[in-house]
Amino acid sequence: MSASSQSTEPGIAAMMQDIGLGARNAASLLARVSSEQKNEALLSAAKSIRARKDEILAANLQDLSAPKAKQLSAAMLDRLSLDDGRVAAMASGVEEIAGLADPIGQIIAEWDRPNGLHIQRVRVPLGVIGIIYESRPNVTADAGSLCLKSGNAVILRGGSESYYSSSAIHACLEEGLKSAGIPGDAIQMIPTTSRDAVGLLLSGLNGCVDVIVPRGGKNLIARVQTDARVPVIGHLEGLCHVYVHASADVQQAADIVLNAKMRRTGICGAAETLLIDRSALATHLPSIVNALLDAGCELRGDDDVCGQDERIKPAQTEDWTTEYLDAILAIKAVDGVDQAIAHIARYGSGHTESICASDTTAVEKFFHDLDSAILLHNASTQFADGGEFGMGAEIGIATGRIHTRGPVGAEQLTSYKYLVHGTGQTRP
Amino acid sequence: MSASSQSTEPGIAAMMQDIGLGARNAASLLARVSSEQKNEALLSAAKSIRARKDEILAANLQDLSAPKAKQLSAAMLDRLSLDDGRVAAMASGVEEIAGLADPIGQIIAEWDRPNGLHIQRVRVPLGVIGIIYESRPNVTADAGSLCLKSGNAVILRGGSESYYSSSAIHACLEEGLKSAGIPGDAIQMIPTTSRDAVGLLLSGLNGCVDVIVPRGGKNLIARVQTDARVPVIGHLEGLCHVYVHASADVQQAADIVLNAKMRRTGICGAAETLLIDRSALATHLPSIVNALLDAGCELRGDDDVCGQDERIKPAQTEDWTTEYLDAILAIKAVDGVDQAIAHIARYGSGHTESICASDTTAVEKFFHDLDSAILLHNASTQFADGGEFGMGAEIGIATGRIHTRGPVGAEQLTSYKYLVHGTGQTRP
Numbered sequence: 001m002s003a004s005s006q007s008t009e010p011g012i013a014a015m016m017q018d019i020g021l022g023a024r025n026a027a028s029l030l031a032r033v034s035s036e037q038k039n040e041a042l043l044s045a046a047k048s049i050r051a052r053k054d055e056i057l058a059a060n061l062q063d064l065s066a067p068k069a070k071q072l073s074a075a076m077l078d079r080l081s082l083d084d085g086r087v088a089a090m091a092s093g094v095e096e097i098a099g100l101a102d103p104i105g106q107i108i109a110e111w112d113r114p115n116g117l118h119i120q121r122v123r124v125p126l127g128v129i130g131i132i133y134e135s136r137p138n139v140t141a142d143a144g145s146l147c148l149k150s151g152n153a154v155i156l157r158g159g160s161e162s163y164y165s166s167s168a169i170h171a172c173l174e175e176g177l178k179s180a181g182i183p184g185d186a187i188q189m190i191p192t193t194s195r196d197a198v199g200l201l202l203s204g205l206n207g208c209v210d211v212i213v214p215r216g217g218k219n220l221i222a223r224v225q226t227d228a229r230v231p232v233i234g235h236l237e238g239l240c241h242v243y244v245h246a247s248a249d250v251q252q253a254a255d256i257v258l259n260a261k262m263r264r265t266g267i268c269g270a271a272e273t274l275l276i277d278r279s280a281l282a283t284h285l286p287s288i289v290n291a292l293l294d295a296g297c298e299l300r301g302d303d304d305v306c307g308q309d310e311r312i313k314p315a316q317t318e319d320w321t322t323e324y325l326d327a328i329l330a331i332k333a334v335d336g337v338d339q340a341i342a343h344i345a346r347y348g349s350g351h352t353e354s355i356c357a358s359d360t361t362a363v364e365k366f367f368h369d370l371d372s373a374i375l376l377h378n379a380s381t382q383f384a385d386g387g388e389f390g391m392g393a394e395i396g397i398a399t400g401r402i403h404t405r406g407p408v409g410a411e412q413l414t415s416y417k418y419l420v421h422g423t424g425q426t427r428p
Numbered sequence: 429m430s431a432s433s434q435s436t437e438p439g440i441a442a443m444m445q446d447i448g449l450g451a452r453n454a455a456s457l458l459a460r461v462s463s464e465q466k467n468e469a470l471l472s473a474a475k476s477i478r479a480r481k482d483e484i485l486a487a488n489l490q491d492l493s494a495p496k497a498k499q500l501s502a503a504m505l506d507r508l509s510l511d512d513g514r515v516a517a518m519a520s521g522v523e524e525i526a527g528l529a530d531p532i533g534q535i536i537a538e539w540d541r542p543n544g545l546h547i548q549r550v551r552v553p554l555g556v557i558g559i560i561y562e563s564r565p566n567v568t569a570d571a572g573s574l575c576l577k578s579g580n581a582v583i584l585r586g587g588s589e590s591y592y593s594s595s596a597i598h599a600c601l602e603e604g605l606k607s608a609g610i611p612g613d614a615i616q617m618i619p620t621t622s623r624d625a626v627g628l629l630l631s632g633l634n635g636c637v638d639v640i641v642p643r644g645g646k647n648l649i650a651r652v653q654t655d656a657r658v659p660v661i662g663h664l665e666g667l668c669h670v671y672v673h674a675s676a677d678v679q680q681a682a683d684i685v686l687n688a689k690m691r692r693t694g695i696c697g698a699a700e701t702l703l704i705d706r707s708a709l710a711t712h713l714p715s716i717v718n719a720l721l722d723a724g725c726e727l728r729g730d731d732d733v734c735g736q737d738e739r740i741k742p743a744q745t746e747d748w749t750t751e752y753l754d755a756i757l758a759i760k761a762v763d764g765v766d767q768a769i770a771h772i773a774r775y776g777s778g779h780t781e782s783i784c785a786s787d788t789t790a791v792e793k794f795f796h797d798l799d800s801a802i803l804l805h806n807a808s809t810q811f812a813d814g815g816e817f818g819m820g821a822e823i824g825i826a827t828g829r830i831h832t833r834g835p836v837g838a839e840q841l842t843s844y845k846y847l848v849h850g851t852g853q854t855r856p
Binding site: 028031032111113117119124126127210211231232249252255256258259260263345367368369371372373374375376377378379380382383385388389390400401402403405406415416417418419420421422423424425426427 | 833851
């Protein structure tokens with residue numbers, strides 16, 4: 001932090017400190033703003049996104065035609081691109097968040113003590129959240145809205161490749177805040193693409209930032225985890241597994257594997273490795289292989305798996321540790337649930353795993369012994385998503401163990417305080 | 429971390445890494461150990477503490493007669509000293525923790541989705557916890573037991589001044605683990621007083637430590653917050669306030685203030701500042717002042733407060749920001765609940781505050797607008813304690829906002845995972 005301060009332009013340091021102080025002040029106001037006022041701001045922001053669609057698309061075109069866009073992969077360009085449908089979906093997303101229950105003020109737990117004290121645990125905002133993301137401009141709307149819903153002030157720092165798109169979306173959020181009488185500092189976007197600004201944000205801006213939520217690829221997460229001097233709610237890779245137990249229904253298993261791998265290959269909940277009981281290779285593997293090959297998926301298997309179908313290529317050791325985010329699946333034969341668990345514990349990233357089985361003992365063992373954020377039985381790993389969990393929206397899937405785990409929605413961006421009601425009690 | 433590695437003796441670095449790996453292995457076993465086995469270990473450890481009382485007291489005498497003990501304050505010597513009663517209380521504390529419900533495996537929440545998925549949020553351990561504490565040797569038993577109860581492996585690092593006492597207590601915990609068939613690496617104590625070992629622990633031992641819990645004074649907490657490269661559950665100072673509103677019952681307010689200040693002055697939940705409505709100075713202050721002076725408390729007031737009683741000394745600006753941990757109370761007159769809230773928001777540490785009032789509007793405002801971890805109405809701030817909250821025991825009172833807040837008991841040392849039960853669902 002001191003090193004980065006020394007090398008930072010004084011103008012940026014002062015600007016970032018102003019942003020931090022503005023966020024801190026907004027946070028103390030926001031903690032007391034009514035649900036109605038927050039929802040009014042969100043609905044008005046959604047209206048503004050729809051009304052300013054042309055401006056947003058023009059800004060997006062500016063990003064897409066910038067020199068640096070030429071260096072982006074096809075997948076990144078797809079993430080960056082907006083169209084009528086994506087802008088409309090963004091507005092609907094903000095409206096959905098407005099429709100969620102307000103987590104703030106909820107009584108999470110309450111109990112009485114023998115001495116008559118009544119104790120309530122009540123949800124409060126975290127304070128100021130710094131969100132660092134990459135090419136998807138819609139994160140601006142999602143993250144800004146979720147933070148506002150949960151009573152937090154937010155400092156947004158999007159990727160430089162989506163700077164103009166994010167700025168145009170941010171202007172709509174600001175309009176929403178204004179129309180509801182909430183200070184604009186509640187949702188700030190860092191108005192520069194300088195990397196120094198990220199370093200300063202990670203330093204915590206002298207106590208003005210309570211938590212950092214990074215959303216992006218491995219390089220971003222690695223930088224955040226190394227440099228952050230405030231708590232981080234991390235989102236690491238999703239090396240997700242599907243395990244097909246010998247007791248699985250053949251057709252159901254094939255449907256689940258196909259969906260887990262191919263519905264969308266670029267999301268963190270996409271399956272990357274299939275484990276299958278050796279005793280099920282002859283019965284269960286053919287339907288799975290046919291479905292995947294028909295869908296255009298490349299398959300890489302160990303010796304026993306390759307022996308079943310010549311269209312399967314041999315897997316290398318690194319295949320068990322690779323998050324392809326692409327139409328490739330590694331397949332390995334195992335001798336029962338214990339071996340499947342051992343493989344996942346060794347190679348997995350603790351994100352999401354699914355077991356296809358009708359044997360309840362195997363399912364219970366899988367659920368009990370594995371320690372991933374999400375474990376599923378007879379369902380696709382692609383359900384690893386805040387919306388699918390009923391949270392309305394998410395900032396990402398937390399793979400750390402501190403504070404929150406799994407999909408991070410509005411409720412996960414909160415803390416709590418204790419309210420204790422007495423009648424004159426003193427402690428003996 | 430790299431700096432501390434470079435200057436660290438190679439022997440210590442290797443030893444610490446072994447401790448980390450041992451803890452990581454123990455953690456993955458512990459997550460699956462039954463409640464009965466954990467409780468058996470705790471009850472056996474308590475038995476061992478009682479049986480080895482003489483050894484523990486001899487080790488304590490060794491600490492108390494060491495040269496460095498001569499540099500300790502009276503309060504620190506008191507914290508360090510053990511006697512028959514304190515050893516018995518330590519054993520009872522461990523037995524109480526054995527008697528608590530096991531948090532691990534508890535279903536925290538469950539719900540159904542429209543597509544038929546049934547989602548459960550189930551409590552799991554955090555993993556490996558590093559606990560850094562100072563002179564109180566009983567923290568060895570409390571922290572070790574709470575971590576075991578919550579299925580976490582723990583690496584204990586006590587103060588060098590209590591090294592022999594903590595080692596003797598740790599031997600009893602190890603005996604308990606052994607008799608229940610749990611690996612000794614579940615509760616490890618760093619077998620050196622070298623400060624390098626602390627630096628290495630704070631580095632996270634290459635991913636072997638999930639969270640650090642510091643328990644001690646400001647210097648310790650500051651070092652931990654600067655150097656830690658893993659999440660920290662922090663325990664900052666308790667600059668606790670009692671606010672006496674004009675509507676308070678006079679006698680009740682005096683009882684609460686006396687208890688909040690004087691029951692024990694050295695704990696973080698002790699009151700340090702009294703705020704009192706200016707309109708209540710004549711009616712409420714005399715009983716409070718008499719009770720406190722009779723109990724031997726020094727009083728320091730602002731001009732209006734001093735004007736009420738010549739035995740009250742004038743307060744300086746620094747009195748509003750001082751955690752005395754001693755028989756001294758700062759007193760300030762305020763004009764109603766809004767001024768009281770503003771004073772606490774500016775000078776408080778966000779730990780614990782109490783309002784004495786019968787006016788429910790004032791209480792609601794105090795509870796709503798203040799954002800301390802614990803807010804009490806008509807009750808002493810000294811109830812800020814895990815045992816008093818019904819948690820059985822605590823490692824401390826967390827003043828941060830991430831992961832947990834307020835008393836940290838077994839439940840607060842946990843994370844969760846999601847178990848999703850399907851019937852073949854794929855995501856559209």
